[in-house]
Amino acid sequence: MSSDPPAGPAGIPADVPVAVVERKRGFSMVWIVPIIAAGIGAWLWWDALQQRGPEITITFSTAESLDAGKTKIQFNGVEVGLVETVTLAPDLSGVVVKARMEHGTDPLLHAGSRFWVVRPRIGLGGVSGLGTLLSGAYIEVEPVPEGAPARTFAGLELPPETPADAPGLKLKLMADNLGSISVGSPVNHHGITVGKVEAYHLADEAEGVEIDVYIDPEYSPRVRAGSRFWNASGIDIAFGAQGIKFAASSLISLLAGGVEFDTPPEGTSTPLAKSGATYHLYADQTASREVFSESFPVAMYFGGSVRGLEIGAPVEFHGIRLGTVVSFALEDKPIDEALTRVVVAIEPERIGRKLGSDETAEQRIQRLVAAGMRARLELGSLLTGALFVDIVLDPGQPATSQGVPGEIEFPTVESTSEMLASLASEAPKLMDDLRRAIGGLADLAVSEDLHLVLGDMRQVTVDMRQALSHIDRVFTSIEALLASQSAMQVRVAAVLDETAGTMRAVRELADMLDRQPEALIKGKSSSGDH
Amino acid sequence: MSASAGLIACHDCDLLHRRVPLPPRGTARCTRCGSRLYRDLRGGTERALALSLAAIVLLVVANSFPFLTFKMGGLVEQNHLASGVVELFDQGYWELACLVCFAIVIAPALRLGLLVFVTASLRFGWRPPGLGPALKLAGRLQEWAMLDVFLLGSLVAIIKLSDLAHVALGTSMYAFGALIVLLAAANSAFDSHEAWHALEQPPC
Amino acid sequence: MLTAAQAGLVSCHECGLLSRWSEPPRGGRLRCPRCDSVLHRRKPDSLHRTFALLAAGFLLYIPANVLPVMQVIYAGRGEPDTIMSGVVVLFDTGQPAVAVLVLFASITVPMIKLLGLTWMALSVQRGWRWRVRDRTVFYRLIEFVGRWSMLDIFMISILVALVKLQALSTVEAAPGAVFFASVVVLTMFAAASFDSRIMWDVEEASR
Numbered sequence: 001m002s003s004d005p006p007a008g009p010a011g012i013p014a015d016v017p018v019a020v021v022e023r024k025r026g027f028s029m030v031w032i033v034p035i036i037a038a039g040i041g042a043w044l045w046w047d048a049l050q051q052r053g054p055e056i057t058i059t060f061s062t063a064e065s066l067d068a069g070k071t072k073i074q075f076n077g078v079e080v081g082l083v084e085t086v087t088l089a090p091d092l093s094g095v096v097v098k099a100r101m102e103h104g105t106d107p108l109l110h111a112g113s114r115f116w117v118v119r120p121r122i123g124l125g126g127v128s129g130l131g132t133l134l135s136g137a138y139i140e141v142e143p144v145p146e147g148a149p150a151r152t153f154a155g156l157e158l159p160p161e162t163p164a165d166a167p168g169l170k171l172k173l174m175a176d177n178l179g180s181i182s183v184g185s186p187v188n189h190h191g192i193t194v195g196k197v198e199a200y201h202l203a204d205e206a207e208g209v210e211i212d213v214y215i216d217p218e219y220s221p222r223v224r225a226g227s228r229f230w231n232a233s234g235i236d237i238a239f240g241a242q243g244i245k246f247a248a249s250s251l252i253s254l255l256a257g258g259v260e261f262d263t264p265p266e267g268t269s270t271p272l273a274k275s276g277a278t279y280h281l282y283a284d285q286t287a288s289r290e291v292f293s294e295s296f297p298v299a300m301y302f303g304g305s306v307r308g309l310e311i312g313a314p315v316e317f318h319g320i321r322l323g324t325v326v327s328f329a330l331e332d333k334p335i336d337e338a339l340t341r342v343v344v345a346i347e348p349e350r351i352g353r354k355l356g357s358d359e360t361a362e363q364r365i366q367r368l369v370a371a372g373m374r375a376r377l378e379l380g381s382l383l384t385g386a387l388f389v390d391i392v393l394d395p396g397q398p399a400t401s402q403g404v405p406g407e408i409e410f411p412t413v414e415s416t417s418e419m420l421a422s423l424a425s426e427a428p429k430l431m432d433d434l435r436r437a438i439g440g441l442a443d444l445a446v447s448e449d450l451h452l453v454l455g456d457m458r459q460v461t462v463d464m465r466q467a468l469s470h471i472d473r474v475f476t477s478i479e480a481l482l483a484s485q486s487a488m489q490v491r492v493a494a495v496l497d498e499t500a501g502t503m504r505a506v507r508e509l510a511d512m513l514d515r516q517p518e519a520l521i522k523g524k525s526s527s528g529d530h
Numbered sequence: 531m532s533a534s535a536g537l538i539a540c541h542d543c544d545l546l547h548r549r550v551p552l553p554p555r556g557t558a559r560c561t562r563c564g565s566r567l568y569r570d571l572r573g574g575t576e577r578a579l580a581l582s583l584a585a586i587v588l589l590v591v592a593n594s595f596p597f598l599t600f601k602m603g604g605l606v607e608q609n610h611l612a613s614g615v616v617e618l619f620d621q622g623y624w625e626l627a628c629l630v631c632f633a634i635v636i637a638p639a640l641r642l643g644l645l646v647f648v649t650a651s652l653r654f655g656w657r658p659p660g661l662g663p664a665l666k667l668a669g670r671l672q673e674w675a676m677l678d679v680f681l682l683g684s685l686v687a688i689i690k691l692s693d694l695a696h697v698a699l700g701t702s703m704y705a706f707g708a709l710i711v712l713l714a715a716a717n718s719a720f721d722s723h724e725a726w727h728a729l730e731q732p733p734c
Numbered sequence: 735m736l737t738a739a740q741a742g743l744v745s746c747h748e749c750g751l752l753s754r755w756s757e758p759p760r761g762g763r764l765r766c767p768r769c770d771s772v773l774h775r776r777k778p779d780s781l782h783r784t785f786a787l788l789a790a791g792f793l794l795y796i797p798a799n800v801l802p803v804m805q806v807i808y809a810g811r812g813e814p815d816t817i818m819s820g821v822v823v824l825f826d827t828g829q830p831a832v833a834v835l836v837l838f839a840s841i842t843v844p845m846i847k848l849l850g851l852t853w854m855a856l857s858v859q860r861g862w863r864w865r866v867r868d869r870t871v872f873y874r875l876i877e878f879v880g881r882w883s884m885l886d887i888f889m890i891s892i893l894v895a896l897v898k899l900q901a902l903s904t905v906e907a908a909p910g911a912v913f914f915a916s917v918v919v920l921t922m923f924a925a926a927s928f929d930s931r932i933m934w935d936v937e938e939a940s941r
Contacts, residue, residue: 034584539738614891683888726749
């Protein structure tokens with residue numbers, strides 16, 4: 001055994017071979033990292049590409065409310081695509097919208113598929129949260145079930161109407177006014193949305209608006225020939241002789257407009273409505289109920305002012321509504337005999353009575369008049385000052401009637417208001433008399449019979465005071481009389497105020513004259529101020 | 531002017547030291563102030579190259595996919611890594627936009643590109659022109675590539691926003707996290723002094 | 735122990751190569767034989783530049799913290815946020831950890847940088863010899879941690895990009911952010927322009 005040469009720092013034995021330096025070839029393990037990274041990156045790219053649906057192009061005439069990268073394309077409330085770019089068409093005829101659809105939306109993209117922009121509104125499904133209010137416009141797609149696959153579409157400017165062969169009911173509503181109804185406004189029946197407004201345009205023949213509505217097939221049997229449609233939009237605030245009426249329908253109708261319909265009892269036996277039928281759109285629910293098949297006109301002649309009377313004001317008997325004021329006009333007569341001819345429609349159905357076959361309307365009215373029925377204008381609403389026609393039993397009062405042949409007439413009597421009005425008009429005359437009296441006194445003061453006059457002054461002032469207190473009492477009793485007619489009271493109160501003011505001035509004059517009779521000549525002395 | 535081989539001066543205190551071979555993965559430090567003089571990086575160049583390439587892939591991924599998604603009340607806002615730059619610019623703060631753009635887009639991308647260039651050249655023995663300036667620029671950019679700070683900033687932003695509404699992390703965010711890790715690894719695998727030293731040697 | 739300067743050598747700041755120093759001719763410069771960078775024994779005008787940049791940094795530090803850096807407009811109401819108020823909000827909303835982080839990165843670090851660099855520059859100017867090694871470590875720390883102050887700026891950039899919900903909520907940057915970013919950048923430049931070796935020169939000179 002040979003001994004090992006000593007190792008250590010002393011020296012390296014000469015026969016120890018020199019190690020061969022091996023240069024590491026090849027790649028170290030670290031290259032796995034970039035390979036993995038590249039692999040993941042590539043996979044992500046490929047997956048994203050796979051997940052991408054087709055890109056489509058839609059042309060619209062305007063890009064209002066469309067945002068590149070934000071506006072969604074929806075189908076039945078599901079997001080199926082996103083608008084990527086919005087650019088002007090090369091010939092400036094419109095805008096070109098490029099959108100990326102979701103994966104798997106090929107079935108929606110046939111040549112006949114329709115796209116339109118749904119601009120911000122409260123959805124038909126209801127107000128679904130603040131988010132939808134702010135979410136902005138979106139593009140809705142209505143696909144056709146078959147057809148050649150397409151990637152370019154011409155967008156519609158308005159949502160399409162339901163196709164003509166759709167199973168539901170398409171009806172026309174004639175309205176005086178569109179109100180707040182818009183395309184897409186709901187059609188409700190007993191509060192449930194059963195259809196929608198599709199389109200509207202000005203009526204061809206008449207003055208008014210023609211509205212096309214569509215009723216869903218499952219609710220179509222609910223519409224009958226006798227059904228009535230009314231505008232249920234917004235808030236109904238009506239000022240009338242009956243005071244203020246306030247009614248609002250559903251929240252959607254409040255904000256987006258809406259139409260409601262129901263079938264009144266007398267219409268339940270009418271046949272089912274057919275597509276294409278035309279209905280009248282009443283202004284509100286009340287109007288829809290107040291359709292009476294029977295009504296006959298009655299004329300009334302009023303001598304006083306009809307200020308506050310409006311067409312549509314009620315005709316009442318003991319507070320029950322009998323009819324409606326249809327029109328009124330000044331009669332062709334000399335000015336000092338001014339008469340207003342008011343025509344009312346009496347609607348017996350209101351009180352559940354129909355004219356029997358045994359007597360005509362004229363006969364019935366004559367019977368009532370003979371019994372003492374008279375017509376009178378009364379103050380209906382404190383707030384609005386509206387008048388209504390009150391039928392009262394008042395045979396004693398002198399009545400106005402013209403007796404024009406060929407018309408049914410109700411004699412009229414003066415209203416309580418009229419009496420007060422004439423009374424109120426008397427007051428200024430009283431004022432003038434007083435003023436003249438005082439003027440006369442002043443003249444007296446500068447005559448030579450001064451001393452006599454001064455002596456008589458005291459007596460005059462006493463008399464004046466008495467007269468004043470008398471007038472005061474008169475007005476007080478008028479006030480009491482008017483206790484229930486507060487509006488009139490306001491007018492009388494105004495007159496009273498003026499009177500009282502004048503009275504005060506006169507009273508002060510009387511007081512002063514009492515103390516300083518010589519003031520008539522010398523004028524007020526400084527110590528004698530009030 | 532002759533170069534003194536085998537000597538190195540401390541960067542922070544200027545003290546002269548003798549270069550000695552290091553054990554594997556060893557670090558030479560200044561005897562006076564403790565500053566790092568040079569490191570031993572076995573195969574560091576190759577690692578740096580591989581990691582830089584991976585980082586570039588991840589950088590592209592991180593910029594292509596959505597970064598964060600913010601959902602509040604039905605409104606959705608998605609953004610990319612560099613969306614902030616665009617938005618700051620839109621708001622009129624072009625100075626901030628430029629700074630942020632430089633710090634999170636230009637500097638990192640440029641530095642990675644240069645690193646790949648340099649490490650590949652070193653690894654495969656090329657000596658293209660511009661290698662030196664490339665190495666210099668890469669070194670200067672290291673301070674200004676602030677993707678790691680950006681990551682932390684985005685985490686703080688997420689925390690602040692998650693109070694208000696739902697914040698979802700996008701694909702980009704995960705790629706970004708991995709990117710930061712790779713960047714750190716690549717930086718530690720690369721020692722510029724060694725690179726300069728290697729540059730001096732003839733290619734083999 | 736010898737510094738390179740004492741040995742008449744100059745170390746290239748780019749590639750670390752030691753070269754023999756000789757005074758360059760008027761208007762000329764020395765270049766590194768390896769990497770062709772300009773050679774300086776010490777960073778040129780280190781103290782001047784550092785002081786100037788620090789002064790600017792101090793000046794801008796005030797508007798950076800006083801002016802709001804971002805404005806959150808939530809449901810129509812705008813709420814400007816300064817750096818400090820952002821920290822307070824984080825505390826209030828039950829995220830103390832994050833609050834401390836932001837506080838550290840956005841307020842503590844810039845302050846440390848500004849004050850620390852000032853102290854170091856002063857130490858050279860006044861010729862202090864005290865704890866020069868610690869100062870060097872401190873300098874390395876400042877260099878390392880400086881960029882993390884950009885945290886707030888990046889956070890703002892993400893918030894402005896993300897919270898763009900039109901009427902509901904938007905975030906806008908505010909002028910304070912520009913000042914703050916400037917402070918961070920200035921301190922980064924200041925740290926880069928300061929040559930820690932001159933602290934050691936003082937130490938050496940006193941021996």
